[in-house]
Amino acid sequence: xxxxxxxxxxxxxxxxxxxxxxxxxxxxxxxxxxxxxxxxxxxxxxxxxxxxxxxxxxxxxxxxxxxxxxxxxxxxxxxxxxxxxxxxxxxxxxxxxxxxxxxxxxxxxxxxxxxxxxxxxxxxxxxxxxxxxxxxxxxxxxxxxxxxxxxxxxxxxxxxxxxxxxxxxxxxxxxxxxxxxxxxxxxxxxxxxxxxxxxxxxxxxxxxxxxxxxxxxxxxxxxxxxxxxxxxxxxxxxxxxxxxxxxxxxxxxxxxxxxxxxxxxxxxxxxxxxxxxxxxxxxxxxxxxxxxxxxxxxxxxxxxxxxxxxxxxxxxxxxxxxxxxxxxxxxxxxxxxxxxxxxxxxxxxxxxxxxxxxxxxxxxxxxxxxxxxxxxxxxxxxxxxxxxxxxxxxxxxxxxxxxxxxxxxxxxxxxxx
Amino acid sequence: xxxxxxxxxxxxxxxxxxxxxxxxxxxxxxxxxxxxxxxxxxxxxxxxxxxxxxxxxxxxxxxxxxxxxxxxxxxxxxxxxxxxxxxxxxxxxxxxxxxxxxxxxxxxxxxxxxxxxxxxxxxxxxxxxxxxxxxxxxxxxxxxxxxxxxxxxxxxxxxxxxxxxxxxxxxxxxxxxxxxxxxxxxxxxxxxxxxxxxxxxxxxxxxxxxxxxxxxxxxxxxxxxxxxxxxxxxxxxxxxxxxxxxxxxxxxxxxxxxxxxxxxxxxxxxxxxxxxxxxxxxxxxxxxxxxxxxxxxxxxxxxxxxxxxxxxxxxxxxxxxxxxxxxxxxxxxxx
Ligand SMILES: Cc1ncc(C[n+]2csc(CCOP(=O)(O)OP(=O)(O)O)c2C)c(N)n1
Ligand code: SF4
Ligand SMILES: [Mg+2]
Numbered sequence: 001x002x003x004x005x006x007x008x009x010x011x012x013x014x015x016x017x018x019x020x021x022x023x024x025x026x027x028x029x030x031x032x033x034x035x036x037x038x039x040x041x042x043x044x045x046x047x048x049x050x051x052x053x054x055x056x057x058x059x060x061x062x063x064x065x066x067x068x069x070x071x072x073x074x075x076x077x078x079x080x081x082x083x084x085x086x087x088x089x090x091x092x093x094x095x096x097x098x099x100x101x102x103x104x105x106x107x108x109x110x111x112x113x114x115x116x117x118x119x120x121x122x123x124x125x126x127x128x129x130x131x132x133x134x135x136x137x138x139x140x141x142x143x144x145x146x147x148x149x150x151x152x153x154x155x156x157x158x159x160x161x162x163x164x165x166x167x168x169x170x171x172x173x174x175x176x177x178x179x180x181x182x183x184x185x186x187x188x189x190x191x192x193x194x195x196x197x198x199x200x201x202x203x204x205x206x207x208x209x210x211x212x213x214x215x216x217x218x219x220x221x222x223x224x225x226x227x228x229x230x231x232x233x234x235x236x237x238x239x240x241x242x243x244x245x246x247x248x249x250x251x252x253x254x255x256x257x258x259x260x261x262x263x264x265x266x267x268x269x270x271x272x273x274x275x276x277x278x279x280x281x282x283x284x285x286x287x288x289x290x291x292x293x294x295x296x297x298x299x300x301x302x303x304x305x306x307x308x309x310x311x312x313x314x315x316x317x318x319x320x321x322x323x324x325x326x327x328x329x330x331x332x333x334x335x336x337x338x339x340x341x342x343x344x345x346x347x348x349x350x351x352x353x354x355x356x357x358x359x360x361x362x363x364x365x366x367x368x369x370x371x372x373x374x375x376x377x378x379x380x381x382x383x384x385x386x387x388x389x390x391x392x393x394x395x396x397x398x399x400x401x402x403x404x405x406x407x408x409x410x411x412x413x414x415x416x417x
Numbered sequence: 418x419x420x421x422x423x424x425x426x427x428x429x430x431x432x433x434x435x436x437x438x439x440x441x442x443x444x445x446x447x448x449x450x451x452x453x454x455x456x457x458x459x460x461x462x463x464x465x466x467x468x469x470x471x472x473x474x475x476x477x478x479x480x481x482x483x484x485x486x487x488x489x490x491x492x493x494x495x496x497x498x499x500x501x502x503x504x505x506x507x508x509x510x511x512x513x514x515x516x517x518x519x520x521x522x523x524x525x526x527x528x529x530x531x532x533x534x535x536x537x538x539x540x541x542x543x544x545x546x547x548x549x550x551x552x553x554x555x556x557x558x559x560x561x562x563x564x565x566x567x568x569x570x571x572x573x574x575x576x577x578x579x580x581x582x583x584x585x586x587x588x589x590x591x592x593x594x595x596x597x598x599x600x601x602x603x604x605x606x607x608x609x610x611x612x613x614x615x616x617x618x619x620x621x622x623x624x625x626x627x628x629x630x631x632x633x634x635x636x637x638x639x640x641x642x643x644x645x646x647x648x649x650x651x652x653x654x655x656x657x658x659x660x661x662x663x664x665x666x667x668x669x670x671x672x673x674x675x676x677x678x679x680x681x682x683x684x685x686x687x688x689x690x691x692x693x694x695x696x697x698x699x700x701x702x703x704x705x706x707x708x709x710x711x712x713x714x715x716x717x718x719x720x721x722x723x724x725x726x727x728x729x730x731x732x733x734x735x736x737x738x739x740x741x742x743x744x745x746x747x748x749x750x751x752x
Contacts, residue, residue, distance in 0.1 A: 021532040022525065051528050055521065056559035063518035063556060067489060067525025070512050073532055075525075093514050197510040197526060199485045199538055206490075206513035207500035 001178050007139040007169040010176040011104060011162075012037025014146040016047045017184040018102075020076040021191075022068035024053040026061045028083040029116045030166035031106035035078050058083040062090035062103070069099040070205055072198070074150065074191040077101065080166060081108035081122045088126065095130025095221065097206060098194070100153035100160070102146065103131075107267070107318075108166040109351040113402040117352020118166040120266065120318040123295075124327050130221050132160040132228055133296040134248065135266040139164075139174040144247035145293075147179070148235050150188055155231060157194040158224050163295075165268040165318075167352070179243055187242055225297040232294050250299035252291045253306050255281060259288030261368045262307055264332055265316040266292050269348075269355055273316065276360045287364060292328070303335035312342035314367045316360075316378075318349040325375040342370060348378035384408055445477045445638050452479040452508060454486075459506040460498040464667025466631045466657030466674060467495050467572040471543065473631075474570050474655065477638040479509065481645035482539045487530075489523040491544030491553055492516035494579045494659075495572060517552035519544045520560035523567040531566075539645060540566065546573040546587035549654075550614045557614075561621035561650045568644045568651040571614065574659035582662040586612050589682070590734070591727055592714045594662070599717040608730060615688075618652040622691040625651040630683060631658070632674035636697060640687065656683045664713025676708035681735035684742040698746045699739065705731045 003010075011034050015023070023042065025035040041047040055061045061077050069075040079087065084105060094101050105123050109115040123133055132152060136142035142164040149160040164170060195205060209217055229250065236249035246252075254274050256262055263273050270291040280287050290306050292299065307313055313336070315329040324330075326345035333343055344367055349355045359379050366372050384405055392398050445451050454475040461468035479486050490496045490513045499506040500513065514522045523542035530538045542560075544553055549571040560567055576594045577583040583596040590608040593599040597606040618626045624647045629637040637655060644651040658665060658673040665673045677683040678697070682705060685697035706728060709715040718724045739745055 022528050024525070049532055051532050053524065053528060053563070055524075056555060056562070059518060060521040060524075060556050060559050063514060063521035064525035064528070066514050066518075067512070067522035067527075068529040069525070070522075071487065071526040071529035071533070073529035075529075089515055090518060097514070197487045197512055199487065199510055202508060202510040204500055204505035204507050204511050207502050207505055208497055208513075209502040213502055 001180070002175060003178055004173060004175050006033060007142060007164065007172050007174065008033030008106075009037050010139050010143045010174075010178070011146055011164070012041065013178050014143040015076055016041050017179065017181055018076075018147055018150045018188055019049070019074065019190075021050050021073035022053065022065065022075045023050060023077065024055050024061045024064040024068070025077050026055055026058045026079070026083060028058070028080045030108060030118075030170045031078045031080040031083070031104065033170060034104055034106065038076070058087040059090055062087040062094060062101070065101045066090060066094050066097065066099055069094070069101050070097065070195070070197050072191070072193045072196040074154075075101045076103070078104035078106065080106040081110055081116075084122045084126060085110065091126050091129045091131065094159045098157045098221075098224075100150075100157050100191075102149045102153055103159065103161050104146070105161055105163045106166040106170045107163055115351040116166075118168055118318070119350045119352070120163070121320070123161060123163045124319040126161070127296055127327070130158070130225075131296065132156075132158060132225065132294070134160065134162050135293055135295055136162060136164040136169060137252075137268055137270045137291055137293070139169055139172065140176045140245070141247045142169055143176050143178065144239065144243070144245070147184055147188060148239055148248050152228065152231060152235055154191055156224050156228060158228070163267065168268045177245070183243065187239065228294070228297050229299060229301075248293055250292075250294045250302045251306060252293065253288065254291070255288035256290060256306055256310075257288070258286060260286040260311040261288075261314065261364060262310040262312075263287070263289040263314045263316055263364065264292065264303075264307070264328065265289070266295060266328065267318070269316065269318065272355060272357060272360060276357050276364060279357070279361065280364060285364075285368060287368065295328070298331045300331070300335040303332060304339075307332070307336060307341075308339050310341060312344065312367060312370065314344045314346060314364065314372075316346045316348055320347050320350065344372045345375045346372075346378055347375065353379065444635050445480050446473060446634070451476050452484060454479050454507065454509045455499060456506045456508055458504070460501060461494070462661050462667065464660040464670040465494075465498075466659060466670050467545070467574055468498065469670070470572050470631045470637065470655045470657045471495055473634050473637050474543075474641045474653070475509070475541065477641040478539070478541050478568065478645050481642050485538045487511070487526050487538060487540050489514070489519050489526060489540065489542040491519035491542075491548030492579070493545035493548050494574075495543065495545065497579055516548055518556050519548060519553055520567065520569055521556040523569070524560050524563065524565040527566045539568075541568045541570060543570040543572065545578065546571060546575060547577040547585040550586045550612055554614075558617075558621065561618060561623050561652070564623060564649045566648050566650075568641070568653065570641075571652070571654045572657045573654055574657050574662060576659070576662050578659050578662045586610070587614070591718055591731060593717065594714070604717045605714070608727075615652065615654045619688045619691045621650070623650040623652065624648070624690060626688040627652075628654045628656070628683070628685050630656040630674045630678050630685060632656075632671055632678050633685065633697065636685065643687075662714070664716070665711050669711055673708065673711050676703055676711065679703045680705045680708045681739040681744055682708060682731070684738045684744055686742050693742065696742045696744055699744045702739075702745060705735050
């Protein structure tokens with residue numbers, strides 16, 4: 001059924017259609033509307049056979065989820081930013097125990113300085129925790145990916161994070177096609193756990209493992225993710241066949257045929273990138289783009305196939321490996337091992353900084369002319385940076401950097417443009 | 418002759434009456450059918466109070482629930498000594514997730530039992546004092562506050578034993594640990610610190626809170642049994658001597674535990690919905706020195722010249738407990 005709803009609401013509907021049995025969460029912007037949505041459906045009886053548990057922290061939220069999942073219940077939670085970091089220990093634990101929990105991340109920057117707006121730092125901080133990480137491009141895809149996520153998680157016995165851009169998707173009203181319960185039931189069978197806490201067949205879960213077997217346990221976790229490289233496209237194809245639209249998969253190519261410059265990015269920014277590609281193509285530029293949906297497992301082969309004939313790759317990232325540069329770029333480079341082509345990293349959209357078509361067009365043109373630095377910070381205000389560096393070189397007690405910059409800019413922090 | 422109430426109690430041993438009792442009133446451990454939930458062969462030190470306490474507590478919980486029990490364990494000695502891969506001592510469904518989240522994981526298990534139609538299966542969470550009073554405190558308070566159907570058992574050996582005897586918020590004043598060394602002007606753990614989690618549990622007005630000790634195993638079983646016959650959040654705090662961390666003789670574990678109770682340093686009581694409803698009276702009050710002397714962690718209080726000032730302070734703590742909880746049957750004491 002077509003509906004014009006907020007992204008969070010669309011996701012809440014997808015969760016409800018997936019028949020979770022335990023939902024537990026702790027509020028943090030911009031995840032709140034999703035859990036409020038499902039919470040209401042549990043309370044008013046729309047979502048049956050499900051308990052919604054209000055907990056005292058994100059650490060508890062995921063811990064409750066761990067217990068519920070190990071005891072055989074289909075389990076869901078959601079968080080963002082500081083919340084994801086607060087649950088970090090449990091994030092690794094859920095994956096280590098092989099529990100098929102599904103968690104939405106409403107992507108948001110990490111402080112300090114505290115910032116509620118969108119970037120991908122939060123999900124990226126947990127990229128090696130053992131969760132599958134899928135990035136949604138649109139609200140429709142966010143909805144669809146959640147339904148796929150439960151199936152994927154349960155087939156592999158591995159937790160899945162569905163990442164969607166905070167505000168840009170979570171708070172945007174858009175048209176979505178909400179499938180029927182029958183359609184979802186046909187795609188997503190009831191949860192059949194691989195391991196379960198059950199007095200009639202007692203098992204010990206979470207035993208201490210020493211050097212004699214730790215490597216094997218970790219290898220099997222890696223192997224699981226490698227299997228997902230096959231399973232993710234299969235599920236996406238089956239989903240398309242049943243629901244009549246393409247969603248998910250490892251990567252999506254746009255105008256890559258004959259492209260000399262290919263832009264790689266994750267999430268909602270792909271919409272803007274594609275518009276700029278269209279504009280530049282219309283003017284004769286040989287440019288295309290690739291959207292990475294599955295960041296973990298990282299689709300090395302699919303990317304190599306998509307990128308190897310280009311002359312240059314621009315990786316546009318909403319995250320920063322401080323002291324190194326790109327995070328996504330690392331994987332992209334690995335996928336191109338042995339192939340000679342130019343690679344540029346562009347850090348953009350941090351803490352909600354708007355990524356405009358104008359800036360992107362300029363950027364891509366500079367890239368096409370190979371006039372880009374290895375690492376570029378899109379729309380960096382060089383004056384402010386130079387002023388602050390100068391100030392810090394002049395005196396010892398220069399105070400907190402963020403405040404000094406805001407004072408200089410004379411703007412309030414809610415201005416995101 | 419006038420009627421006179423006579424109170425009997427045995428001296429020397431407190432295994433009172435197993436043989437004199439009706440079979441179904443005997444202790445769980447006296448029963449051939451006990452479940453041995455924590456089986457032999459685990460790696461606990463000799464004389465480990467925690468291993469003893471856990472065996473009695475879990476077997477008692479198993480009996481109440483007709484063997485329909487799931488245990489959630491925090492990281493700590495109990496978890497480590499019972500599950501060195503590829504072996505496990507647990508004969509029941511058991512999960513270990515993290516150090517600080519046992520209460521929350523247990524809430525999740527209990528909720529899963531409800532939604533999957535297995536409400537007859539009950540849940541116990543267990544952890545050491547560190548996993549309970551320090552790092553797991555947030556999750557514990559959350560579980561209490563939501564009144565989740567979980568019995569949380571704290572095995573209190575008064576320090577972080579698994580990592581090599583460091584101070585926790587349950588470490589008593591003056592005790593030497595690896596992080597409260599017996600050096601300087603105030604050797605050992607400082608006075609006036611720490612927290613009383615049984616009292617904090619009571620402040621949540623949960624249905625049942627009790628303290629217990631491996632010195633009184635029948636009472637321990639009784640309290641776990643009571644706790645399992647109630648629904649909602651429950652808390653049992655068990656005093657479990659650790660020969661390694663306390664520097665006591667492995668053979669003295671029960672004796673040390675008993676001295677803690679009989680001196681008043683570890684009061685045994687029960688509370689329902691935030692009100693104390695029962696206490697175990699002290700039969701022969703002993704001075705705290707009887708307890709302290711058995712443990713090397715307090716050795717610096719004795720030496721050539723005993724540190725009388727600190728010994729008096731510790732005695733005052735015990736006396737205050739006795740007053741607060743009414744641990745001495747005044748009638749008996751005066752009669
Ligand atoms: C987050 C975290 N911090 C620290 C540790 C290290 N650690 C493991 S067990 C333990 C001490 C456990 O003490 P307690 O809970 O009192 O149990 P005991 O071993 O004394 O029975 C510590 C500090 C850990 N596993 N996880
Ligand atoms: S260190 Fe203490 S608590 Fe740990 S196993 Fe040994 S005696 Fe038991
Ligand atoms: Mg301890």
